[in-house]
Amino acid sequence: MTALVRYRLTTLLLSQRYLAPLLLFTALVTVLTSNDTGPLTAAHAASGLAMLLAATWLTMALAGLDDPPHRAVLTAATGGHRRLTTGTVLAALAACLPLTALGLLLPLLVGDHSPAAADLLLGAEAQLTCACTGAAVGVLTARPVVRRQGHGLLLALALLLVLTLGKGLPPVNLLLTRLSGHHRSADLVGSTALLLALAGALLGTAAVVGQAVAVRRD
Template sequence: MISLVRYLAADVLRGQRYLAPLLVFLGVLGMLFAYDPGPQLAAFSGSSALIYPIGAWLAVVVATSEDVVRREVTVVSAGAWSRVLTAVALTAVLFGLAFAVVATVWPVVASPRPYTVLQFLAGLGVHSVSVLLGVGVGLMFARPVLDSIGRTVLVVFTVVVMTYPLGRYTPFGWVLDALGDNQVTLPVLWAGVIGFALVAGAVVVGARRV
């Protein structure tokens, strides 16, 4: 599994399709934290709202990095679609967690306000859960669940956009509400469980689609 994850990660890096979400991510973070972002935990709200769709975007990039023929070769080499889909999920989560670390460190460095260790860990947890939810959404509608990249992008975009107005009725909304209330532990924990379930469910659904 480790070698398969390394192969997929190298393939994504070689294809350079990760550059688009990376540049958007860095550009928006730069604008968000160009000035004092406000109180410590509240400062993570903007970056959490950003990293959720970025996580979905990264998941689609990882899931579609290989064309159909190359993916079939990878499946034959790995021995089963379930192994490949698990590796895709792990790769997408690892890329997402790297983005979560950057999103957490950036305001700590840029803000004139000092952050405690607990506030930093809370920010890391919030960003990790947000990106996990995004990855779950992206994988749930990526190949092989939906074969067309056009349909994948359309459905993922629609789900992500609809998340924001639905607010507190969604796990992602719980995360943002928790930041506003400065009570992040329980809501973020539940949202994280749902994010993990989304990612695992995407693997199961994908394996049954092929």
């Protein structure tokens, strides 16, 4: 599995399809947290929203790297659809890890904050929650689940709107609502960990659905 994840990440780097989501993430976090002197929870909300978009884009890019003939060869070489889907998901999450570090660092550079350990832990949890959710959306809207890129993009946008704007809907809207309130980071660490677990379960379910669709279509 390690070799497969490394291969997927190397292919992504060589294709340079990571540049657009990276620039989007950096721009959003910088603009939304620039000159911010308020609580870091609001900055974590901005970083989480940026991560949601970037993770979706990265996952769709990874899943769409291969045309059908190449995907068939890769599926056979890796041992089946389940391993290929798992490798793609793990590669997407691995690509989000540097963004998580960037999302923690940028608000400190462009704003005025004195972070505590709880602030950094909460920020990491929030971004990883959004990364898992974005990866789930990406798996369900990319090939082979949705064969046409235009249709996949529209479906991804619709799902992202529901996840972010659906009032009280976990994990994303509920997370952003809590982070935007006037709370101490230490008070939100436990509840955000539960949302992270929920996002992980959502990603696992999406991966199973994506694998089932791939098996049926092939």
